[in-house]
Amino acid sequence: xxxxxxxxxxxxxxxxxxxxxxxxxxxxxxxxxxxxRNHGPGPEHVVIWCGNDYLGQxxxxxxxxxxxxxxxxxxxxxxxxxxxxxxxxxxIALEKELSSLHNKEAALLFTSGxxxxxxxxxxxxxxxxxxxxxxxxxxxxxxxxxIRFSGSERKIFRHNDLDHLEELLKAERYDRPxxxxxxxxxxxxxxxxxxxxxxxxxxxxxxxxxxxxxxxVGMYGHNGGGVSQQDHAEKRLxxxxxxxxxxxxxxxxxxxxxKAVIDxxxxxxxxxxxxxxxxxxxxxxxxxxxxxxxxxxxIRLRHQERAARLKRMLREAELPLMDxxxxxxxxxxxxPVLTKKIxxxxxxxxxxxxxxxxxxxxPKGTERLRLTPNPFxxxxxxxxxVLALGETFARYRVANDRxxxxxxxxxxxxxx
Numbered sequence: 001x002x003x004x005x006x007x008x009x010x011x012x013x014x015x016x017x018x019x020x021x022x023x024x025x026x027x028x029x030x031x032x033x034x035x036x037r038n039h040g041p042g043p044e045h046v047v048i049w050c051g052n053d054y055l056g057q058x059x060x061x062x063x064x065x066x067x068x069x070x071x072x073x074x075x076x077x078x079x080x081x082x083x084x085x086x087x088x089x090x091x092i093a094l095e096k097e098l099s100s101l102h103n104k105e106a107a108l109l110f111t112s113g114x115x116x117x118x119x120x121x122x123x124x125x126x127x128x129x130x131x132x133x134x135x136x137x138x139x140x141x142x143x144x145x146x147i148r149f150s151g152s153e154r155k156i157f158r159h160n161d162l163d164h165l166e167e168l169l170k171a172e173r174y175d176r177p178x179x180x181x182x183x184x185x186x187x188x189x190x191x192x193x194x195x196x197x198x199x200x201x202x203x204x205x206x207x208x209x210x211x212x213x214x215x216x217v218g219m220y221g222h223n224g225g226g227v228s229q230q231d232h233a234e235k236r237l238x239x240x241x242x243x244x245x246x247x248x249x250x251x252x253x254x255x256x257x258x259k260a261v262i263d264x265x266x267x268x269x270x271x272x273x274x275x276x277x278x279x280x281x282x283x284x285x286x287x288x289x290x291x292x293x294x295x296x297x298x299i300r301l302r303h304q305e306r307a308a309r310l311k312r313m314l315r316e317a318e319l320p321l322m323d324x325x326x327x328x329x330x331x332x333x334x335x336p337v338l339t340k341k342i343x344x345x346x347x348x349x350x351x352x353x354x355x356x357x358x359x360x361x362x363p364k365g366t367e368r369l370r371l372t373p374n375p376f377x378x379x380x381x382x383x384x385x386v387l388a389l390g391e392t393f394a395r396y397r398v399a400n401d402r403x404x405x406x407x408x409x410x411x412x413x414x415x416x
Contacts, residue, residue, distance in 0.1 A: 018336035019358040026353065030059035034376050042348040047381055049354040049371050054219060054327065055299050056376050057289045058249030070284035078277040086277035094283050097290050098242070098254050101217075101225050103234040106262035109254050109283075111275050113214050113243035116253030117142035118149065119271025120241065121181065121210065125150025127264055128177040134168055134207070136160070136182040136193070141360075143181055143212060152179075159186075162197050169205040178207035179238075184227035185216040188362050188370065190328030195228055199236040208238040218247025219303070219327065223294040248293070250286040252278045302375040303327060306382075310373045313386045319393060322368065329371040330357075331389065333398055339367040342392050350388040 014020045025039035026046070033056060038046045057063055070090065080086035091109055098107035110116035121143060125131050131152040135143065138159045147154050157165040165180070172178060180202055182193045195211065202209045213226035221229030226242065228234045239261060244252040255265065266272060293299070307327040314321040314331065322330040333339040339356040346352040354369045362368065369389075373382070393399075 017359075018340065024347070024353055024355070028059070030064070033059050034374060034381070036353070038347075038351075038353075040347075041344075043351040046347060046351045046353045047377075047385070049352060049373070049377075049385060050369075051372060051374065052246045053249045054247045054372060054374055055293070055303055056249065056374055057218075057247065057293065060249070060289065060292065062292060063249065063285045063289045066288035067281040067285035071281040074280035076279060076281070078279050080276060081274060082277050083273060088277075088280055088283070090280050090283040090287070091277060094287050094290075095254070097287055099256050101223070101290060101294065102229070102240045102242075102256040103225070104240065104256040105259045107254050107256040108262045108266055108272065109252055109278060110272060111252060111278060113241070113245060113253035114142040115271045115275070116241050116243075116255055117212060118146040119269040120239065120255050120265055121146025122149035122271075123265055123269040124179060124208075124210075125152040126268060128152075128179075131177045131179060132172060134165060134178065134180045138186050138189070139181060139183060140187075140212060140214070143183075147181065160191070160194060162194060162201065165198070166201055166205075169201060169207065172205075174206050178202075178205065179210055180207050181210040181212075183212040183214070185213075185220075185326055185328070187215045187328060188330065188357065188368075189322065190324030190326040190330060192227055192325060195231050195233045196236070199233055203236075209236070210239045210241065211237050212241050214241070214243045214253075215246060215328070216326075217242040218290075218293050219300060222297070224290075224300065244282075244286045244289075248286055248289040250289055251282050252286065299375055303373075306373040306375055306377055309379075310371065310377075310382055310385075313382060314389075317386050317390050319386070319389055320398065327372065329373060331369045331371060333367050333369065334365055336364075336367050338396050338398060339369065342396060342398070343369065345392050345395070346388055350384070350392075352385055352388055 027037040029037060034048045035045045036048050038044060078086045095107040095109060110119060133147050133152050133154045135147055135154055135156055136159055137156050155168045157168055180198055182198060184193050184195060199209060211228060216226040218224040220227045228237060228240060239255050239257045241255045244250040310329055320332040322332050324330060333342060336358040339358060343354060343356040346354060354371060357370045358367045
């Protein structure tokens with residue numbers, strides 16, 4: 001068996017499909033953000049337009065100071081799993097902050113948002129052996145993995161299609177354990193999930209609900225509790241899942257729910273039990289970040305204004321902006337090869353970093369650039385971005401669907 005050849009063949013397959021990923025070699029610097037030092041091709045400094053630290057909280061002085069203080073007092077590591085010397089008073093304090101943020105009785109920390117989804121959803125299948133899970137077709141890979149690992153029967157409903165979801169729910173007996181898993185904000189298209197309407201169906205058909213708030217927590221609601229807070233739906237949901245790594249600018253994932261749910265997941269989830277806990281510096285920084293965001297709404301308002309301005313500029317420039325009601329700003333290309341070419345050109349020639357989004361992150365034929373403006377992007381940076389996009393899209397003959405322009409042909413099929 002030629003093992004090395006198999007690995008090389010797998011890599012070549014990805015390359016032949018035009019979706020081989022190359023990581024940018026960047027160095028974040030809190031003093032010049034959203035610029036970063038570039039250690040790869042292109043100018044010395046580039047403007048980051050695709051970061052998930054949506055509000056720049058990871059560079060906020062009080063957040064950094066909190067992390068430094070914990071590092072000085074408690075050291076670099078946590079000491080083990082939560083069961084083996086790895087539970088700190090800081091973990092308990094952060095879980096209280098998170099349960100309060102989501103108006104829930106309790107919360108549980110995980111090492112990442114991916115793990116919190118995978119571990120929790122897989123564990124629910126063990127607690128309810130006859131569980132059937134209804135999953136939105138656009139759910140994140142971590143949710144899909146957790147549902148598969150649960151061993152539960154699963155039904156996939158069309159994205160945000162309440163009629164299809166109800167049709168599937170109706171087909172099951174009322175007394176069978178059911179769970180509806182969906183997201184509040186889908187990060188690639190930037191659209192919202194119909195939270196209250198799904199809760200209505202859950203109430204009608206006797207189902208639990210699992211909501212991923214990863215891209216919305218810290219961003220929406222009167223104090224950053226997410227879209228469920230904005231829609232006054234927190235108490236209606238069985239489990240709310242979120243992350244500390246996006247709007248809060250730190251690291252880690254969590255769930256918030258009733259005390260019984262949290263205690264059961266804590267006791268059964270292998271992804272929690274057998275994993276070293278988050279280090280004190282990260283936890284302390286996260287607490288500081290949450291407290292600063294819950295007490296000050298100005299940064300969220302500024303962020304929404306920036307996103308709205310960029311969308312308006314892209315429309316006026318007749319670039320192929322994909323409709324999005326949220327802070328996510330997707331610009332369609334439609335071909336993996338050209339998406340990568342455009343991304344490389346923006347980086348090397350214009351000092352603009354925006355990563356290409358290709359399959360399997362998005363369906364084939366919908367490849368795009370996913371822009372995430374933040375409160376620190378200036379008007380000048382936006383002007384430069386829109387000008388660069390216009391020139392680059394014209395060079396590669398990527399046209400707005402509304403324009404009467406002969407499109408280029410993607411070498412992997414489909415028109416642009």
